[in-house]
Amino acid sequence: MNTVAAKTTAKEEAGIKSGRKLGFKKKLSNSLRYWPLLVMVIPGVVYLFINNYLPMFGLIIAFKDVNFTKGILASDWIGFKNFEYLFKTSDALLITRNTLLYNSIFILLNTTIAIAVAIMLNEVKKKFFSRFYQSVVLIPYLISMVIVGYLVLAMLSGETGFINKQLLPMLGIEAISWYSEPKYWPIILTIVNIWKNVGYLCVIYLAAIIGIDPEYYEAATIDGASKWQQVRAITVPLIAPVVTIMTLLQIGRIFYSDFGLFYQVPLNTGALLSTTNVIDTYVYRALMNLGDIGMSSAAGLYQSVVGFVLVILSNYVVSKRNRDNALF
Amino acid sequence: MVNGKQKLFQIGLHVVFSAIVLMCLLPFVLLIMTSFTDETMILREGYSFFPSKFSLDAYAFLWNDKENIFRAYFTTIMVTLVGTFAGLSISSLLSYPMARKEMPMRKALAFFVFFTLLFNGGLVPTYFIYTQVFELKNTMMALIIPGLLTNGFFVLIMRTFFMNSIPVPIIESASIDGAGEFKIFFKIVLPLSLPILATIGLMQTIGYWNDWFNGLIYITDSKLFSLQNLLNRILLNAQFIQSNASSMNMSDISAGAKIPMETIRMAMAVIGVVPLLCAYPFFQKYFVKGLVIGAVKG
Structure with a gap:
């Protein structure tokens, strides 16, 4: 995978450089043209956001005195007490x-x-x-x-x-x-x-x-x-x-x-x-x-x-x- | 003379491997033998490879309790089927556009997926998100959702496959012929990707079938237990069979038959593991392939 990844990133960079030259308008039309590809990734992106990224932000509860009556977000900050x-x-x-x-x-x-x-x-x-x-x-x-x-x-x-x-x-x-x-x-x-x-x-x-x-x-x-x-x-x-x-x-x-x-x-x-x-x-x-x-x-x-x-x-x-x- | 030496070497190898094979298999043999042993013999002689008295009591008892076992099997099969299908769909839909050069924001997306391999929030925040925000506790969804992708690992493997094994000219010519992106994906790319779909699907199937962790933390209602959760509960708390069964078969127990606790536990484990072992020879080749792909290309 990794050799391939390296090669493709080189190609990608070339693509992105030309993309920059093309300017914002072209980029937008590019996005519009490939909208089906963007739609395809939605379930996966949403899933990873919920399953992986939300818990990362959730790590802040380590700095809180969690109180369920107040709710997790509204609980008091207690710094490094825990x-x-x-x-x-x-x-x-x-x-x-x-x-x-x-x-x-x-x-x-x-x-x-x-x-x-x-x-x-x-x-x-x-x-x-x-x-x-x-x-x-x-x-x-x-x-x-x-x-x-x-x-x-x-x-x-x-x-x-x-x-x-x-x-x-x-x-x-x-x-x-x-x-x-x-x-x-x-x-x-x-x-x-x-x-x-x-x-x-x-x-x-x-x-x-x-x-x-x-x-x-x-x-x-x-x-x-x-x-x-x-x-x-x-x-x-x-x-x-x-x-x-x-x-x-x-x-x-x-x-x-x-x-x-x-x-x-x-x-x-x-x-x-x-x-x-x-x-x-x-x-x-x-x-x-x-x-x-x-x-x-x-x-x-x-x-x-x-x-x-x-x-x-x-x-x-x-x-x-x-x-x-x-x-x- | 050289030939004789080589023969001796081969025989030596077979001796070593016979020992290794025995070490791998004997624990299962012990498990199966005990499940067929008479309970009083177990209390006297302990678990043995050659029990002096056989008995089917444990299986007879479990047959009376079959509703629980069938329900657990049903849960496991449902979760495995739905989870594997949904997981494969989501990951192939996510990885294919990542393999296309034309994909807008391709690099950002790759990083978004890849970062999940490096860092994770761990058990506590995940538990609160699934129980407090999405209220999945004690639903079948709690057994399915956490395992759909787990992290971006399989997605990256699939992306590599799509980049290496689907020739770009095929996609381009289909596009020139007027096929839309969805049509190209479903009619051309997916049929060409059956090997990787089968391999990753198998790994997911095994993952769901063996999963007991999600049940341990999200399921407390014994009606929703998967097979592994039922096994897990019985392993950690032998009384669980008794308490669960006594509510159902009062008559059997009060009839004076002592519950063969030791053998029931082992019989339950046999019922849990034997189907997988029987299926193993048929998917063994793909299992090995899946492991090697995961290690070398991940």
């Missing part, structure tokens, strides 16, 4: 730390495992099997987090779970009450996240590997390079650009987390909050369970703004490395 409250609590640090740590681990492990699986998948000779394996690793990515919650419950349920009742007795370990011990959850959530998302990254990286010119491998084989040498000298360097882009995109979203993973999988359990609460779940609970609009809107704005800065930064880094792959 943020003061938020950052005075120990929660602010905890949710920021959890969000960043979890996402960093996810990015690191998912990327490594996905590349390894993709490289192996590419080596499978029989087309039928490589297709079958690819379809199966994608199944976890296809299903909803609610279903994942059930699957994890079947494994970990304290009284009846597979691990407590079948696996641990076999190893001679006593049952663990998983849903009341926060210390296990960083590992559980990491495993669940890998299980669910590696298939997706794997498909992306496999597509990149398939795109490599087979002549490289032929030449390497003639020169007597081993499989491992080929992987290190050809595959990894040639998919590196795609890996970099995917990773930077994930880093850009490091302030956002998968709400379902942190809400459904631990079954919204209060005892686990110290290791399962992230910014998204905090905002949700403050709004829906506590009705604390001030706190939730402050945390939400904090996420939106820092998230925005990170997206811009990561894209800047991408565009430095490779102009074509940047989002803008």
